[in-house]
Amino acid sequence: MYDQPRPNPALAVMTFDQMLERVRYEGAYPTRERAEEVMRTVLGAFGRQVTGDERVDLAHRLPVEAALALTSQVPATEQLTGWGFIKDLAARTGGSPATARWDAGAVLAVVSRVAGPDLLARVLRHLPGGYALLFGQAELRQHQAAA
Numbered sequence: 573m574y575d576q577p578r579p580n581p582a583l584a585v586m587t588f589d590q591m592l593e594r595v596r597y598e599g600a601y602p603t604r605e606r607a608e609e610v611m612r613t614v615l616g617a618f619g620r621q622v623t624g625d626e627r628v629d630l631a632h633r634l635p636v637e638a639a640l641a642l643t644s645q646v647p648a649t650e651q652l653t654g655w656g657f658i659k660d661l662a663a664r665t666g667g668s669p670a671t672a673r674w675d676a677g678a679v680l681a682v683v684s685r686v687a688g689p690d691l692l693a694r695v696l697r698h699l700p701g702g703y704a705l706l707f708g709q710a711e712l713r714q715h716q717a718a719a
Contacts, residue, residue, distance in 0.1 A: 586635060586685075586686050587635055588635035588636070588637040588638060591611070591634075591635055591638055591682055591686065592604060592607055592608055592611060593607075594682040594685075595607045595610065595611045595678055595679055595682050598677075598678040598679075598681050598682060599674065599675065599677075599678030599679075601678075610675045610678065610679060611638065611641065611679050612641040613661070613664070613665060613675070614661065614675055614676050614678075614679035614680065615634075615638055615641035615642045615679065615683075616641050616642070616644050616645050617645075617657065617660065617661045617664065617676075618642065618657070618676075618679075618680070618683075619641070619642040619643055619644065619645050619647070620645045620646070620647055620648045621647070621648060621651055621652060621657060621699060621703075622642075622647070622695060622698075622699070623647045623651075623698070624698065625694075626691070626694050626695045626698050627642070627643070627647070629691055629694075630642065630683075630687055630691060630695060631643050633686050633687050633688070633691065634683070634686055651699060651700050652700065653700045653701055653702045654699075654700070654701065654702020654703045654704075654705060654706055655702050656700075656702075657676070657702070657703070657706070658672045658673050658676060658706075659672075661675070661676060673706075676706050677706055677708065680706045680707045680708075681707065681708045683707070684707040684708060684709070692707060692709070696709070
């Protein structure tokens, strides 16, 4: 018999503690408390940028505590570019853009694993340019020049 194409296998469910440990490892944070603070801050900020079905689907994939952090903020009326997101995150935390970029990369790298490639692609399609790099992905779409 020939192998039939199969849909994407079910993603492994990650608990909040497992997610927190992954973020701690990715960001090289010294304590679980620091990793949790960073994760909640980044997810809250990212939740302001993600809207619609992508926001709902992403929240369903995340552990409950992480989903609550993602959905704790009302979505922004105007989406920021990836760089705008980093600058906003730095301003909200009182840190530098470099630190905000590090924190966002540590958290969003773990989120990308939980989301899976199909949902991540959908999320990135609905965001302005610059977010793919924050998820550890190549930015493959072309930006349209302003007219």
